Amino acid sequence: MIVANDLRKCFKRPGVRKSAKNSDIVAVDNVSFTADDGSITGLLGPNGAGKSTTLRMLATLVSPDSGTATIDGADVSGDVLAVRKQLGFMPHNAGIYPRLSARENIHYYARLCGLGKQQAQERVGQLIEQLDMKGFADRRAAGFSQGQKTKVALGRALVHRPQTIMLDEPTNGLDVMATRGLREIIRQLAGDGHCILFSSHIMQEVAALCDHIAIISAGRIAMEDTLQGILTRTDQTDLEDAFVQATGSATTEQDV
Amino acid sequence: MSFLVVMVKEIVDNLRDRQTLFYALLFGPVLLPLILGGSLVASFKQLSIDFDEVSTLSVVNASSAPNLVDFLYSNNIDVVDAPDDIDQSVRYGDTLVVLEIPEDFSEALRNASPAPLTLHVNSADKKSSKASRRVRTILNVYEQTINSLRLQHRGIDPATFNALQVIENDVSSEGANGQLLASILPFLFIMSMVMGGYYLAIDTTAGERERQSLEPLLSLPLSRAAIVFGKYGATLAFVTLSSLLTAISVYTLFRVFPIELLNGQIRFDGATVTRAFLLASPLLFFISALLITVSAITRSTKEAQTYLGLMMIIPMAPFFVLQFLTVRSTSATMPYPMLSQYQLLESAVLGNKIPWHHIALSATGTLLGTALLLALASWLYRRERILS
Ligand SMILES: Nc1ncnc2c1ncn2[C@@H]1O[C@H](COP(=O)(O)OP(=O)(O)OP(=O)(O)O)[C@@H](O)[C@H]1O
Numbered sequence: 138m139i140v141a142n143d144l145r146k147c148f149k150r151p152g153v154r155k156s157a158k159n160s161d162i163v164a165v166d167n168v169s170f171t172a173d174d175g176s177i178t179g180l181l182g183p184n185g186a187g188k189s190t191t192l193r194m195l196a197t198l199v200s201p202d203s204g205t206a207t208i209d210g211a212d213v214s215g216d217v218l219a220v221r222k223q224l225g226f227m228p229h230n231a232g233i234y235p236r237l238s239a240r241e242n243i244h245y246y247a248r249l250c251g252l253g254k255q256q257a258q259e260r261v262g263q264l265i266e267q268l269d270m271k272g273f274a275d276r277r278a279a280g281f282s283q284g285q286k287t288k289v290a291l292g293r294a295l296v297h298r299p300q301t302i303m304l305d306e307p308t309n310g311l312d313v314m315a316t317r318g319l320r321e322i323i324r325q326l327a328g329d330g331h332c333i334l335f336s337s338h339i340m341q342e343v344a345a346l347c348d349h350i351a352i353i354s355a356g357r358i359a360m361e362d363t364l365q366g367i368l369t370r371t372d373q374t375d376l377e378d379a380f381v382q383a384t385g386s387a388t389t390e391q392d393v
Numbered sequence: 394m395s396f397l398v399v400m401v402k403e404i405v406d407n408l409r410d411r412q413t414l415f416y417a418l419l420f421g422p423v424l425l426p427l428i429l430g431g432s433l434v435a436s437f438k439q440l441s442i443d444f445d446e447v448s449t450l451s452v453v454n455a456s457s458a459p460n461l462v463d464f465l466y467s468n469n470i471d472v473v474d475a476p477d478d479i480d481q482s483v484r485y486g487d488t489l490v491v492l493e494i495p496e497d498f499s500e501a502l503r504n505a506s507p508a509p510l511t512l513h514v515n516s517a518d519k520k521s522s523k524a525s526r527r528v529r530t531i532l533n534v535y536e537q538t539i540n541s542l543r544l545q546h547r548g549i550d551p552a553t554f555n556a557l558q559v560i561e562n563d564v565s566s567e568g569a570n571g572q573l574l575a576s577i578l579p580f581l582f583i584m585s586m587v588m589g590g591y592y593l594a595i596d597t598t599a600g601e602r603e604r605q606s607l608e609p610l611l612s613l614p615l616s617r618a619a620i621v622f623g624k625y626g627a628t629l630a631f632v633t634l635s636s637l638l639t640a641i642s643v644y645t646l647f648r649v650f651p652i653e654l655l656n657g658q659i660r661f662d663g664a665t666v667t668r669a670f671l672l673a674s675p676l677l678f679f680i681s682a683l684l685i686t687v688s689a690i691t692r693s694t695k696e697a698q699t700y701l702g703l704m705m706i707i708p709m710a711p712f713f714v715l716q717f718l719t720v721r722s723t724s725a726t727m728p729y730p731m732l733s734q735y736q737l738l739e740s741a742v743l744g745n746k747i748p749w750h751h752i753a754l755s756a757t758g759t760l761l762g763t764a765l766l767l768a769l770a771s772w773l774y775r776r777e778r779i780l781s
């Protein structure tokens with residue numbers, strides 16, 4: 138379970154002096170939401186809204202300027218190792234090692250998470266089965282398609298059986314069939330009781346998959362509810378219109 | 394022991410990279426020693442004269458001086474007929490040198506007046522000069538023999554005419570020449586260390602960030618120190634391997650082509666190379682740390698290559714600076730990494746005695762530098778800016 142409270146993060150504007158006015162970019166401002174176990178939570182927002190920055194703060198990669206967040210009770214700015222043990226994080230880009238095979242890529246992460254050689258091998262075997270990677274498991278990753286890369290990255294994120302799983306735009310570059318396959322896997326994981334946080338800028342995808350939606354725009358959470366809740370609150374029938382309504386203007390995307 | 398997992402992975406990963414392998418296993422350890430050592434051996438062979446080697450000498454009018462021909466023959470020189478156009482032939486290198494004996498040679502000898510001899514040589518051609526030096530040396534001995542025979546004939550002790558007997562005793566083991574030759578070993582060692590770890594260090598730090606595999610790695614439940622030390626360990630392994638191979642190839646090169654440098658003052662035998670490697674060994678740690686830290690500071694592999702490329706000048710700097718300035722090996726220079734190893738290795742090659750406190754100071758200074766660099770690298774990896 139993820140609980141975020143008033144998270145805020147600024148970055149220095151590159152090439153601008155610290156003392157100058159406007160020297161900071163506010164990437165995330167007062168972001169609060171919760172994601173429950175056994176359900177899929179969507180973080181929906183346009184490019185530059187602050188989705189990746191929020192996930193990075195939750196993954197203890199960057200520390201929030203203010204605000205707090207806990208993953209299964211562990212504080213992201215306090216007990217970072219406890220947080221990382223609970224968490225499987227798949228960043229925006231697959232970032233796998235091209236000279237290692239799919240199996241070796243996942244095995245490396247298994248060993249880093251403290252699994253013994255034997256255990257690691259077994260776990261990697263399970264994941265290859267579960268994510269249907271048998272066809273390319275022992276090929277070097279250099280020429281992998283986007284879908285194959287995503288599967289390896291997902292396998293890596295799941296290798297230590299984390300309770301909480303965060304995926305940053307996982308369907309990027311996937312075709313229809315691959316996207317469907319991925320959705321199926323995500324639903325299964327939620328069915329097994331995992332907490333899933335899923336970021337995307339695609340409304341249909343969030344509408345199709347998520348039980349719970351947090352709309353983020355210009356670094357702020359504009360609305361947080363179930364799909365039905367958001368539609369009723371904005372008095373719309375379509376998430377896209379609801380989104381425009383919730384973020385207050387149609388120009389949000391150009392703003393940021 | 395997560396750092397071991399990181400280390401093993403980086404080694405396996407980079408063993409699959411041709412570029413890394415080329416620089417670690419071929420360039421530093423094989424190509425550089427062959428180029429530098431090979432040209433040394435070659436130029437040495439060109440300059441030194443082997444008086445035992447049998448060679449031929451073209452002589453004009455050999456029949457006028459049968460004694461001289463015999464003397465040449467007893468000095469391993471076979472006399473052959475000279476070509477028709479002497480100058481042409483020597484200029485174009487068909488004949489190295491030609492000795493011309495005039496008709497009146499024997500007569501002049503008999504009359505005890507200076508007997509003329511002409512030696513045709515092409516001084517622009519190294520081989521021709523070398524051959525002419527050999528002939529002149531033999532002619533000098535011949536002349537001295539005749540001189541002492543004449544003096545003895547007249548009842549004079551030939552030693553009377555040797556007013557001076559100058560004995561040259563060159564004690565400068567740090568002569569300019571000797572130092573240049575001796576500094577080849579530290580140069581090769583340091584270059585092979587840098588080249589051995591160069592690509593691996595870049596690939597595992599700046600390369601990892603560029604491939605965007607750093608972000609998921611840093612979100613794993615393991616300490617940043619384990620990551621830094623794993624990458625450091627992998628670099629250290631390659632650096633060590635590369636310099637070990639260099640030691641072996643230098644030893645082999647001078648074993649296959651044994652040459653006597655500076656009257657045997659300079660040696661590249663097994664004991665010397667081993668001693669030099671041990672003296673240089675603290676540098677393995679230092680150079681690995683330097684490579685890792687510099688490429689962790691940079692933002693991309695391109696930038697890392699530029700920085701480290703500039704850094705290549707550092708191992709070369711002592712090589713050139715020490716040629717012009719005589720920086721004595723003192724306790725003051727010993728704490729500096731690279732500089733001290735240059736001096737220690739030169740001493741080792743020249744067979745000089747090295748004080749123990751110099752070795753201790755050099756190792757301590759180098760390892761302290763290593764610790765500082767590793768602390769810096771660990772700090773860099775704890776900052777969130779490492780991601781961007
Ligand atoms: N390291 C950084 N340095 C400077 N600015 C940053 C940095 N990271 C993010 N930003 C800025 O913060 C804002 C939010 O970025 P973020 O990557 O979180 O957006 P996002 O919602 O993930 O967008 P996208 O859909 O394009 O991935 C952007 O304006 C971005 O330029």
Ligand SMILES: [Mg+2]
Pocket residue numbers: 188189190229305
């Ligand atoms: Mg993003």
